[in-house]
Amino acid sequence: MRMIFRCDPALADHLPRPTPARGGLPDWLRQMPAKAHSDIHGRDIRTVKQCPPFVDAMAYGALIPLPCDVNVDRGSFSWDWDIPQPAASGHPRAPLSFHVASQFAGAPFARDDQAAIKFNSFWTIEVEQGWSLFATHPVNRDDLPFRLITGLVDADLFHDGGINFPAIWTKPDFSGVLPKGTPVAQVFAVPREATELEFDTFDDAHKRAYEKTVAEVLDRPNVYRKHFRARRGHI
Template identity: 60%
Template sequence: MKIIFRCDPNLHDYLPKPAAARSCLPDWLRQMSSTSFSEFHGRDIRTVKQCPPFVDAMTHGFMILLPCDVTVEAGKFSWDWDVPIPAAKNHPRAPMSFHVPEQILGSALAKEGTSQLAAIKFNSFWTIELEEKWSLFATHPANREELPFRTVTGMVDCDRFHDAGINFPAIWTSPDFEGVLPRGLPIAHCFPVRREELELVYESFDGKQIDCYDRTVGEILVEPGIYRKKFRDKRSRSAGKKRA
């Protein structure tokens, strides 16, 4: 799967490039213990750091990164980002903008007291081109509940729409937050998905499948890490190649 990122030539040297998600893991995951004592079990148990599905979700695909520091203070967003005027006259120059709250009223995204602050938008500085019949699935960075916003999930047919950037709307979920959103912060978690009709098939286990079920669950109960050792495909999770 080849993904082509393009940006305005005047901004190329100022922008953080979209990065493989595996290179954007948060400090808390790196620093957390692999085991923790459970009062219920009376022994140490493995934490989510040793859960391959949890970690693989966080390392799959790529991240769109915040292009500059954004300061949040007293409910206001500000930045000091001195970049050249883009060559494309309709190109954004601010790292973020806002949606009017009426755009989400009536949806599950709207909360009581929804205000202008609630609906933000991270502006895009990269176009994204995918191979034919592939779309881009964009969502909140997986398992990143500590971020003070929640990126809205969406899907764009980037095999056809790739001449302009994709903006990433988000809901600001931490009205009391004050501080700096740092340059390079992951703001959108993206991965390609193929557009094809699904065929849903429903079956009951046959005798062989019952045996396989019991054997697999038995192995899981007896040996820690059996999924990682026997079933997880490591080869498809190598870091993405980069080409200028």
């Protein structure tokens, strides 16, 4: 599976590139201890840093970076970003734009009359035929002061225009800098063909396999990591 990113030639030297998500794991995860004491268990237990599904989800796909520093003062956004005039007409120059609140009235994430911010796209994205692009909030990144609104784009067909990323700003009292390179979206390709659901009950073989697997998981640590996890990049 290839994911092709293209940008305006006038901006190529001014834009941070999207990166494999496995290379953008946050510092808090890297610094997290592998074990922590649990009063309930009366002993040290493994943290989510040792949970492969937790980490692998964060490391999947690609991260879209914020192209410049954005200054934030309690819901007011500004930036000082001197870039050339793009070669293509209709191309954005601002890192942010907005969706008015009425565009998502009644949605559970709506916040009174608060507009949604929109991270403008400076890269087009093309995936292989028959696949779509799933764009979501950077996985498990509740430390970020916004929450991206998830979307699915048929990027095998729509790949000559930028895909913008709307988000709800979740920390109204935040004042500071959202730095250049902050991951604003996590994207990965998914097959567009509809999934066929099948339902069945355990036969004897599946029952024995279930009991064996559960017993092994309960008996010792790292069973999934050692015997079931596919090889990939590690933290």
